[in-house]
Structure formats: C-alpha cells, structure tokens
Amino acid sequence: MKKEYIIYKLSEEMKSCTKIDNELFQKYDVKRGLRNEDGTGVLVGLTKIGNVVGYERIPGGGLQPIPGKLFYRGYDVEDLVHSTIKEKRFGFEEVAFLLLSGRLPDKEELAGFLELLNDNMPLEQKTKMNILELEGSDIMNILARSVLELYTFDPKPDDNSRDNLMRQSIELISKFPTIIAYAYNMLRHATFGRSLHIRHPQENLSIAENFLFMLKKDYTELEARTLDLLLVLQAEHGGGNNSTFTVRVTSSTGTDTYSAIAAGIGSLKGPLHGGANLQVIDMVHHLKEKIKDWTNVDEIDTYFTRMLNKEAYDKTGLIYGIGHAVYTISDPRALLLKELARDLAKEKGRDKEFAFLELLEDRAITMFAKVKNNGKTVSSNVDFYSGFVYEMIGLPQEIYTPLFAMARIVGWCAHRNEELNFDGKRIIRPAYKNVLDVAEYVPLKKR
Ligand SMILES: CC(=O)SCCNC(=O)CCNC(=O)[C@H](O)C(C)(C)COP(=O)(O)OP(=O)(O)OC[C@H]1O[C@@H](n2cnc3c(N)ncnc32)[C@H](O)[C@@H]1OP(=O)(O)O
Numbered sequence: 001m002k003k004e005y006i007i008y009k010l011s012e013e014m015k016s017c018t019k020i021d022n023e024l025f026q027k028y029d030v031k032r033g034l035r036n037e038d039g040t041g042v043l044v045g046l047t048k049i050g051n052v053v054g055y056e057r058i059p060g061g062g063l064q065p066i067p068g069k070l071f072y073r074g075y076d077v078e079d080l081v082h083s084t085i086k087e088k089r090f091g092f093e094e095v096a097f098l099l100l101s102g103r104l105p106d107k108e109e110l111a112g113f114l115e116l117l118n119d120n121m122p123l124e125q126k127t128k129m130n131i132l133e134l135e136g137s138d139i140m141n142i143l144a145r146s147v148l149e150l151y152t153f154d155p156k157p158d159d160n161s162r163d164n165l166m167r168q169s170i171e172l173i174s175k176f177p178t179i180i181a182y183a184y185n186m187l188r189h190a191t192f193g194r195s196l197h198i199r200h201p202q203e204n205l206s207i208a209e210n211f212l213f214m215l216k217k218d219y220t221e222l223e224a225r226t227l228d229l230l231l232v233l234q235a236e237h238g239g240g241n242n243s244t245f246t247v248r249v250t251s252s253t254g255t256d257t258y259s260a261i262a263a264g265i266g267s268l269k270g271p272l273h274g275g276a277n278l279q280v281i282d283m284v285h286h287l288k289e290k291i292k293d294w295t296n297v298d299e300i301d302t303y304f305t306r307m308l309n310k311e312a313y314d315k316t317g318l319i320y321g322i323g324h325a326v327y328t329i330s331d332p333r334a335l336l337l338k339e340l341a342r343d344l345a346k347e348k349g350r351d352k353e354f355a356f357l358e359l360l361e362d363r364a365i366t367m368f369a370k371v372k373n374n375g376k377t378v379s380s381n382v383d384f385y386s387g388f389v390y391e392m393i394g395l396p397q398e399i400y401t402p403l404f405a406m407a408r409i410v411g412w413c414a415h416r417n418e419e420l421n422f423d424g425k426r427i428i429r430p431a432y433k434n435v436l437d438v439a440e441y442v443p444l445k446k447r
C-alpha cells in the first residue's frame with residue numbers, strides 16, 4: 001500500500017474512533033476542559049503566587065461579572081505597573097524577585113539580584129553554536145529545544161532540592177532573553193539574508209534593555225521601558241492557565257526542570273493561549289484589507305457576524321484576543337496595554353490604526369453577545385493589544401509569543417517550585433471514564 005493511502009485510511013478511521021457523543025459528558029458529569037457547569041474552573045489546587053479575579057459568586061448561586069483584577073503575591077499588578085512608571089525604573093526584575101521569593105526586595109537585594117541575573121545571561125559556547133545550527137523558523141520550537149539542551153550542561157539537572165530549583169529558576173529567567181535574541185538573529189540571517197550579529201549581554205542593563213541590545217543593538221528608552229512593562233504584565237497568571245498548569249502537572253511527577261519548562265513552552269505556543277498574540281496581528285491585517293471603511297460600524301459588524309458563524313477569516317468561529325476563562329468585564333492587563341498603545345500610537349503617528357483596533361474591540365464584544373447569545377460577558381484579553389504594541393516598538397512578529405514566554409518563565413518557575421515544595425503534594429492524576437465496550441481479540445490470520 002502507498003504511504004499516502006495508509007495515512008488516508010488511518011485518518012478516516014480516526015474520524016469515527018475520536019467521536020464521543022456530547023450527551024455522554026452530561027450523563028457522566030464530566031468537567032469538560034476542567035470547567036464547572038457555570039464555566040468556572042474546577043478547583044484543583046491552592047497557590048500563594050498569583051490571583052486572577054474576574055467574577056464574584058452570588059450567595060445562593062450564580063456569578064456576578066466584575067472588572068478584572070490580577071495580584072502577584074498579594075500585590076495588585078496595577079500598583080506594581082504604575083509605581084514602576086512613576087519611579088521611572090525597570091520593573092521586571094523586581095517582579096521576578098517577588099514571584100520567586102514571595103516578598104518585595106529592598107534596594108540592595110534588588111541590585112544584587114540584577115547582578116545575578118546579568119551574570120547568568122551568557123550561554124555556554126556549545127548551546128550558542130547549537131542555536132545557530134538549529135533548523136526551523138519557529139522560535140517557540142527553537143526555545144523549547146534549547147531549554148531541553150540546557151539539561152545537558154547542568155551539573156545537577158535532576159536535583160529537585162530547593163537550592164537547586166532556585167538556581168535553575170534564576171538561570172532560566174536569565175537565559176531566555178539570550179536564547180530568543182540569538183535564535184531570531186539566526187533566523188533573520190538564514191531566512192532573510194541579513195548579517196548575523198551575536199552580541200554578548202552587557203553588565204548593568206535591565207533584562208528588557210539587554211534583550212533589545214542583543215536583538216538589535218540600538219534601542220530607545222521608550223522601547224526598553226515599554227518592553228519592560230509588557231514583561232511585568234505577562235509574568236504570571238495563577239496556577240490554572242494552560243501553560244502554568246502544564247508545568248505543574250509535569251512537575252508533579254518529579255521530572256526535571258527542563259522537561260517541565262519545555263512542556264510549558266509547547267502549551268503557550270497554542271493559538272488559544274500565548275500564540276493568540278500572533279493570531280490577533282494576522283486577523284487585524286486581514287480585517288484592514290477586508291473592511292473598506294475603518295469607521296463603518298455596520299461593515300465591521302457584518303464581517304464579525306460572518307467570522308462568528310465560521311464563514312469568514314480562518315472559519316474557526318473565533319475572534320482572537322477576545323474572551324477569557326476567568327475575566328468577564330475586563331482583563332486588567334488589556335486595559336493597561338490599551339493605555340500604552342494609545343500613547344505610543346499618538347507618538348508614532350498611528351492613531352488611525354489605534355482607532356480601528358479600538359473600534360474592532362468594541363464591535364467584537366457587542367457582536368459576540370448578539371451572535372452567541374449565551375449570556376457570557378466577554379472583553380478583550382492581554383493578547384488583543386500586545387502585538388500592536390510590539391509592532392510599534394519595532395519588534396518582529398516571529399518573537400511575539402517567545403516574548404510572552406520570556407516573561408512567563410518567572411511564573412512557571414515559581415509554580416514549579418511551589419508544586420514540588422508544599423507539604424501535601426501529590427502526583428496530578430485525574431480520571432477519564434472509558435465509554436467503549438470490551439472487544440474480543442481476533443487473531444491476525446482470522447481478520
Ligand atoms: C494569554 C491568554 O491565553 S489569553 C487568551 C488568548 N486566546 C484568544 O484570544 C483566543 C480567542 N478566545 C478564546 O478562544 C476563548 O475565549 C478562550 C480560549 C480564551 C477561553 O475559552 P473558554 O473559557 O472556553 O471560553 P468560554 O467558556 O467563555 O466560551 C464560551 C463560548 O464562547 C465561545 N468563545 C469564547 N471566546 C470566543 C471568541 N474569542 N470568539 C468566538 N467565540 C468565543 C466559545 O467557543 C464557547 O462557545 P460554544 O459554547 O459555542 O463552544
């Protein structure tokens with residue numbers, strides 16, 4: 001049999017063997033997507049790291065949508081962001097210290113921590129050379145492969161003692177920017193025929209500055225501060241987001257740090273999670289072409305209706321950058337990013353595009369309510385404005401999702417460390433109900 005035919009035949013069988021009647025989920029009270037009947041997440045753990053708030057429970061039953069709130073170790077992220085802006089300093093390193101240790105550093109501790117991060121930014125010569133040799137154009141994939149390779153050069157890769165976990169966390173937070181910058185520069189060289197620059201990280205620079213230096217050498221103060229804020233906003237999102245939960249699930253087996261983090265990277269890459277920042281950019285480029293008049297509400301509404309009905313764009317029925325598993329009225333990160341996007345757009349003369357995006361956001365929410373009519377309150381999420389902000393500070397699309405990973409590595413490490421260190425820890429092992437009858441085995445010669 002021809003290879004293609006075998007694949008075709010097996011794929012035809014897959015159609016029937018993956019089919020599971022929807023009624024069975026209700027019959028066996030299955031929490032699809034680990035969600036309760038009302039859409040809230042099934043409670044599977046306790047954490048002291050992050051708190052994502054999007055609704056209140058009404059006494060006697062039901063949910064009350066409320067404006068979203070996000071807390072890192074008990075501190076409101078809005079306060080962290082606004083104080084960083086007010087004090088005109090970089091905030092990501094402080095947030096990393098906070099998330100890893102549970103408390104805010106004093107001046108001296110922060111300076112020492114910055115130095116430690118800086119010291120760990122360079123890569124082993126071998127890792128560096130391997131990044132240059134890795135084929136492929138997807139930097140999330142290259143990042144995952146490079147993380148797995150770090151295992152090889154770690155003298156104690158499988159040691160899950162507390163000190164070793166903290167050492168590995170700091171090394172990963174430091175090395176992600178270097179890996180991503182080098183991987184992009186190699187991609188630029190191999191795919192776009194540009195000169196290859198591998199710059200060593202510099203001392204006394206923040207992670208955002210060092211990343212921009214390694215990526216493109218010259219950068220403005222505004223670009224570095226904007227990137228820093230994005231890193232702060234994406235550093236952590238509780239234990240239930242898919243990539244962090246993936247890290248916690250894999251960590252609960254006692255596996256090594258690199259395996260758990262590579263799994264998290266794989267999860268974040270998905271278009272419904274961190275990969276949505278790329279989908280939004282692609283969708284907006286599509287809409288810029290399809291919508292003749294960027295101010296015409298009827299034209300936008302008609303197009304969104306077609307998208308929600310799976311008739312237009314990628315025909316998935318989704319509007320990317322909208323909706324969230326927890327947030328209802330608003331995602332606080334999206335609100336902060338929108339402020340940032342508005343200011344940047346003014347400065348860069350891109351107000352018309354910002355106005356279009358703002359109108360798309362408004363109409364997407366309105367049309368979602370009209371077309372889906374499912375009583376669900378949705379808002380824009382962190383991915384709606386992040387791509388536009390990256391674009392305005394001159395960052396290439398290939399690194400949008402890797403930049404999310406560069407921030408979220410902090411949350412992943414904090415959660416892995418918590419998962420491996422709380423007293424009541426247990427391997428995560430839920431159940432699947434089998435819904436297929438027993439079959440009698442037929443020997444090969446009788447089939
Ligand atoms: C960093 C992040 O991960 S933020 C999220 C980034 N992802 C995106 O922006 C992708 C678009 N959004 C989505 O796909 C979803 O809103 C998710 C994955 C974020 C959350 O999914 P869920 O929690 O399952 O959403 P929810 O329970 O609100 O879904 C209810 C219904 O609304 C639909 N829905 C939710 N969001 C959207 C959307 N953006 N466009 C169209 N339909 C949507 C769901 O498909 C579901 O419909 P169904 O009952 O007909 O299947």
Ligand SMILES: O=C([O-])CC(=O)C(=O)O
Nearest residue numbers: 236237240241242325382
């Ligand atoms: O919480 C979620 O499901 C997704 C999300 O916004 C994140 O991980 O930042």
